[in-house]
Amino acid sequence: MNTRELSLVLNGVPARAVVETRKTLADVLREDFGLVGTKLGCEHGVCGACTVLVDGAAVRSCLLFAVQVEGLSVDTVEGLSATGELSEVQEAFRRHHALQCGFCTPGLLMSVTEYLRDADPADDDELRDALSGNVCRCTGYQGIVDAVRQLVDDRRSADADG
């Protein structure tokens, strides 16, 4: 069993572990760091449930080996709220009923977090295209689209005011 020492910045805090080189980032996050908020839905990179941010980019943690994030920063759903209060994105998801069983939700939250940094969709079709990397089997996507639409609009009006 080959192992290697891994150091990274995990949810803003330096972290280290000795990990098996063949383990995926998703498994290391869940098993070695106990961050089970990241979910595995398909383990072949389609469903997006395992999406985390690596140096700010949304990636499938089931398709990366953990050792590939050596020295990088990784953000998971657990890092979205330091206090246990819902963040702006989480609150919008709740208000718009953007989740039911919640299994795809952590991955969606991470994808949306990345998307909102420079999102400027012309219409809901464009928004839906942007969200099409994450499968949700419960909601029919409407609540998710509504939540992200509201977040985009809020940001636009904040920019206009600023």
Place this chain on the structure above:
Amino acid sequence: MPTADGLPGIGGIARGKAVGARVTRVEDPKLLLGEARYVADLALPRMLHAAFVRSPHAHARVVSVDPTPAAAQPGVVAVLTGETLTALPLEDAAVHPTLPKTPQPAIATDRVRWAGEAVALVIAESAYLAEDAAEHVLVEYDPLGVLDDLDAALASDAPLIHDHLPGNVLIRDHYSHGDVNAIFQSADHVFQRQIHHNRLAASPMETRGCLADYRRSTGLLTFWSSTQTPDLLRLMLSIVLDHPHQRLQVIAPDVGGGFGPKMSTYPEEVAVAFASRLLGRPVRWIEDRREHMLTTNHAKEQRIDLSIAANADGRFLAFRARYVSDSGAYSFNSATALIEPQLAAGLMPGIYDVQAYEYELLAVMTNKTPIGPYRGVGWTAGHTTREVLIDEIARELGADPTELRLANMIRADMLPYRSATGLEYDSGSNERAVAKAVEAAGYDAVRRAQREADPTADRRVGIGVSPYVEPTAYGTEIAEQSGYPYSSHDNATVTVGPTGTVRVSVGVCSQGQGHQTTFAQLAADALGVSVGDVEVVAGDTERAPFGLGTYASRGAVIGGGAVALAATQVRSRILKLGGDLLEAAPEDLRIEDSIISVIGSPDVSISLADVAGAAYFDPAVRGPGEEFVLSAMSFYDPRPTFSNGCFVAVAEVDLDTGGVRILRFVAVEDCGTVLNPMIVEGQVRGAVAQGVGAALLEGLVYDGDGQLLTASFMDYLLPLASDVPAIEVHHMETPSPRTVGGIKGMGESGLMASPAAIINAVLDAVSPYDPALVELPLTPEGVLRLAGRLPAS
């Protein structure tokens, strides 16, 4: 009717601030913060991991299984085979006089019947090591002839999949009501359509999984599973493992979607529980997606042939149908191989007034994954067949399809109505729902635009209308009416604690439907407290009363009704004691915001906390022999009630590519008393999205050797945000006269009736080409065939 405290009442339950409101869900914060705990998130000290070895053959004799090379691999603790795993086989519990059983072993012994059936179980210190070692189990097979589809299974020289089932037919059944033959002989028109309905995977985002923890010292077996039915799973495990029921606890932790397949008891669950008991250590198994596609029950595949006899005006006179289901390798223990054809047949008359109906049904066994439940079992295929044929009739007769439907519909003034199959529709807004849906969808404007469109254009727009009735409140009576007699009820316990807050425990557990919120709303209004003062416990056989679980749109009616009944009992005890303390008659009191006061004299009041405190701690409030237990348990077995509604889809078809774009989707839903419109809308939209998949994208495909060609999400296409349109939901509210609170069930209609709306919109768009639909889904290739741009298959 007014309730005791003067609040507006609905059919016997109190309605205050919560019921009917868009209450945001109490379960959301844990799900959003990553604090939810699904079974794969649970770990125990000394926990072992399981990996199954699965047959690569669809049909074979198992000559030998040699576990020794695997047992020698690093980290391996045990390798179990069909010989060493000694549990009783799984069988359905159906009470049906002529339905044979197909006992299903936890691990195959001498025969495998589909590619994916387990032949060994490896237990190791990690999941990686277990999967490594699984490749070292040596299995010798002797392949047998494969029944890869209905024609192969029904061929006169077909090999037998189960030796006791001649012709590979599990059951053949007939039903007749009215003089169907005479009507068909004399009718002006007879129309006919046969459709092969696609095999689907419900595909909850969380796969199956379980964790068993057996303690040798106590004999207690604790079993966590991603299940919809903890009490039924407990009972089944107790039987097949011969484990004392009182020492078996089943817990459904957070569950990542169900939709039907998590109703059944699976062989893997038996095997994992067995392994933990054998080894005296916790054992966890988490299914991967490929295993899920191969082994979690498939759904909905059947061939339906429907004929409708009509008079010259297009009045439907009689239906005749044949249902042949491709049921897979075992008559699965959820509800047998009958579920698809039987439920399709039972609801075929649907919302239409047709009293003459006969059918034949066959459940056929094949070398494929067993068929089991998925949202709208049977109804999706039956409803789709009928609605597609009705549009064809309209085209043949030159009638407007909506007018044709309305002319044949059971109107609200005909309710209650007993269908040709014995379903007793109670109430509804049938024709009004259609009117509302077509108006909201701009039906007339679409028709106008179609007339004005360039007839040679490659982009064509069509519209499809799909009205429905949905059987709900799956209690004992409707189970009987549906051809599946069993006792279907539920229980709930409601307790007001000494601080005046409320705990509800109920046997109906959630896989994302928001029960914690809706049940809290019901209890909150019954007891005059806020939703935040109510905690709902479910999904644990130790902490909740016996219940049959969540399926068949039974949650709101049966679970919710049971909660309301128990809460109402506790309410009357509180009012009795409150009345004593305020020196007022209980019927003159109200409870609001946790304050009990005299109606009309709000200053004469006492807090709920004080009343509860007195009940628990002040013996002076009790008269001789009197007791104040602020806890009640209810039992509820409702009479059948039927939701109704109508869906309209507008779709654009590109005859160049075969692509379909859904431009509009309108859903009118009448599920009686709406407990939480936000949650109802979420259920409708989620089910309609699944309908988009069923109509246009999803299909499990096998090759001639019985190998599943669509075992990943690369090949089995789930609808994405870009595939699903905005779904416009309108509520109508016709409370049931039969159920507590007038509540009707909902949640399945979206998948029952939306495929027909979408498919009919596509067929309408290509109607100049006389489209003859024979199979689903309507892939781009299929669309081009229907439009004559590709040769028919």
